[in-house]
Amino acid sequence: MTKDDVADALNEIGTLLELKGENAFRTNAYHNAARLLQSLPGDLNQMVAEGKLEEVRGIGDALAEKITTLVTTGKLPYLEELRASVPEGLVQMLRLPGLGPKKVKALHTNLQIDTIEKLKAACEAGEVAKQKGFGAKTQQKILDGLAFIDKVGHRVRIDLALPLGLALLEQVRAFPGVIRSELCGSLRRRKETTGDIDILVSSASPQPIMDAFVKITEVVQVIAQGPTKSSVLAAMHVRGEKATLQADLRVVTDDQFPFALHYFTGSKEHNIRMRQRAIDRGLTLNEYALANETRSVPCKDEADIFAALGLPYIEPELREDTGEIEAGEQKTLPALVKDSDIRGVFHNHTTASDGTASLEQMALATKALGLEYFGVGDHSQSLTIARGLPPGAVRKQWAEIDRVNAKLSGVRIIKGSEVDILEDGSLDYDDELLAGFDYVVASVHSLFAMPEAEMTARVCKALAHPAVTMLGHATGRLLLKREGYKINLEEVLKAAAKHGKMIEINAQPSRLDLDWRYVKRAKAMGIPIVINPDAHSPGELGLYTFGVQVARRGWLTKDDVFNTRSLPDVMKELNRRKQKTPA
Template sequence: MDNYAIADNFLLLAKLIDIHGDNGFKAKSYASAAFIIEKLPAQLSTLQADKISELRGIGASIGKKIIEQLHSGRLQELDTYIIKTPVGLFEMLKIKGLGPKKIATVWKELEIESIGELLYACNENRLMLYKGFGGKTQQNIKTSIEFYLNNQGHYLFSQIEVFANAFTKRLESELNYTFLLTGDFRRQAEVIHKLEWVTDIDQQSLVTYLTANEYTIEEKEGLIEAKGSENVAMHFYFTEAVHLYVKLFETTGSHEFMHAWHEAYPNSINSNVTKEEQVFLNNQVAFVPPYLREQASIINIARANAIPQVVNVCDIRGIIHTHSNWSDGSNTIEEMARGAMDKGFEYLVISDHSKSAFYANGLYPDRIKAQHQLIRELNEELAPFKIFRSIESDILNDGSLDYDDMVLSSFDLVIASVHSNLKMNEEKAMARLLAAIANPYTTILGHMTGRLLLSRNGYPVDYTTIIEACAKHKVVIELNAHPRRLDMNWRHIEQATSKGVLISIDPDAHQVDAFKDIRYGVLAAQKGGLTSQQNLSSFTLKQFEYFLLKQQAKRR
């Protein structure tokens, strides 16, 4: 073991002691030992044991720990701390601006254990409520986390989209060949691990171009893999110009889809086509849009000419699930409403956090009354635009909602979501969710699993049972459109709609600017084959009011 490794161990130990809030004096002495060891002119491994503790600033107890490491390669005290520290906290240590003290706050007070969750909390302005975190610190932490995550090479669709399109344009204009985005990106996958293109340029010319631009290249049969300073894995598939669209077809579908296609139409691929649609036409099958080329079953649906007319961004008529500055949002209710009007929406559902969400300044009944008064006044002013009174009620540990029936009955609709104690087994999660779904005041089940893409798996749920319960109790399932949530998972949409359950594409917006997230919800919903008739936020104001009227019947 060299001095650097020993110093690193001491430094990490010092940080972990601080994160756990243990003996601060000990932490300080380990940190200063690390500093001294790093600067030693001689390697500790070349010194005799008794000489080590005589070194300036080392002493007997640290000397013993150095010898332990030299002998065993381990530091037991450090191992003990590593075991009792959530893995995500080690990643947090890599974020600029996040020292052990701040990490301790984030972990113990906000119950956050991964940087993805922390990033989400920054977006919700949750950090600013704690000592040592101002608006500027929160912004710095957010920026460094984004930087760090981008360096991991995995991206949310929303994070890679601009780059993907810009890079395609750049290649086409600088090289004068066709480059068509394909693969997961073309299928609107929620998470992207690599960007893929089909191109008619010859392999050598592209290799030359990319190498000259400092991309590292790996050449394979008919394919090159490249990576540059953007840290995005890129794959290029080569073909002659006449086969471009067949190649595009072959590289777009999932493995499952392509396997089923080849079995159904073994001779379909050799034809020269000038449009991808012709591949389908030549086989007398309706065109399957890229986003639906996931499961094999879609081929039969296409054969029966029954591809769904999926929802589009322009079909969204109202903004459901938003937070104002009454809880943890950034804008006033009026700003949110005017922002929605400016963009042509017909209505807005204000659903601030409920009282148990103390970290988000959740609303107590007196403030709910005041908020409803304000909404009444705004509605008079802004008509025919309409603001609806809602709440994002915490689903408490026992599955009950966060207010008594009196308070709950004052809302036009209630969104019920889990925000606390997310570490649950399926049994516990299901008991909690099913109780909330059965509550007659629940209108929408918010972000069903609590997942944060690339950062936190949701708690386990049994979709079939939840969908059945929502059908029985006429509860709408949200498709939370925040690009890091996209929860419920689109893979279960068809199962829900087949049982008559409505989905609602909701931005969960904490500011006017976040209305644009609706688009990511729509892209995911399209993958689930959702139509605008099956989506609550596509309802016109009149239809939405009628829907709420019918929901009222549950409360009696």
């Protein structure tokens, strides 16, 4: 087992003990040990083999014994006993906002709630609100959370699902007998979340490939194994988080591969349109062929399929039946923006607020990515939870930026801030300080429960301020965790267009906000888009790639994205905008 696997097991023990009502000292010992293991240098297996675990401060004899058992056997009887003693429904309840182990335990003890269904029934009957420490607001929050979980199901964010899918694909490609292979489905279309992994292979000998697939390291359970299709449950750790998804492998002949690739890539709506085009031409299109009773149209790849149906090649990200067929007919499909088009990044955090690295470290990491500029976006003063900067700290940071810029070559630090939009739509700094920034990201970080009309007016008022350059994470959503605050995005986009503001695609995979549908709408309204990683560490700077995927799904070209411009062009535009800012 890896460090992450062992840490997961220890965290699970700690959580299960909390659900059983064990004292905090004991439960925290497991959570602390999990964190300690993840930050421990060196090879865990080697430490276990050499008996050096007990030398690590914070890991006593009992913990060392359990870790050793996990590493050497891959199992831990103690954990298995704990799992059997705690109803599975209690663990599922922990997914709900506002429900920690203590509250779940209280619900189980007082109301005998041990399933999601019983929890919903108790909330609807008003029983949860009567419990000490809960109340009507908590009860409604639980009901809202239950509705949200029911809506999103067991989906996984793309930043976790894609690495797992690519890891499986890489191994499948190395199997003897594989001719061609690709990811399909929502992963190939780069949707924000996915419910499973689809892998397609062409081969003349499918059985050995099926036999090898179910034995891949990441496979934790074989669901089904057949002659041309197998399904497994696969899992992998990605940046400290565990991704677990069903993965389906299909094997077709190489002649069938282009048709199967198109079919299993989807979307369903796109495929329906394509099948109708085939019917209009006296043909049938399915996962095996483009043909009729008298002839079959040979296609060596997907481009041949599109050509046979009178269309240019349509990129997978556009296959949502949102106008791509019509654009193909009119030869107006966009040349989509690429990762390599990005020249720099804005809206990033340093140790001055809630980041983990200094200005210089972040700038050097930006340069290492081959980028030209790094835009600082530390939090403003009102966001104390994220160590927001008071005015004096801002001025000190400007001096530090000047000093580091004079020292560095090949990368430029741009002075910016992520300034809070306050309740009344005003900004978190006065106009004099705002005028000193090269750019300003205006964002909402508080009072998410405002009525839609008030939230919309709040954001639109901020967009009217001359100092604002771009709007940050427009809806505040956290994918698979919470829906965004209620806001009329159409009105927000109109305000951005009216006042000449940019809107960001926040590329943090937990956000991916603005959503691609509104990205496409923003483009139609002439609003410049900027792709920001919202990086809080050097390793997060490269997250802009997920923003590029959203931009591609939103039909953006290189010219639609502000940070595809060179440093001189960027500074010229930012300076032009500053001339409109009151001092």
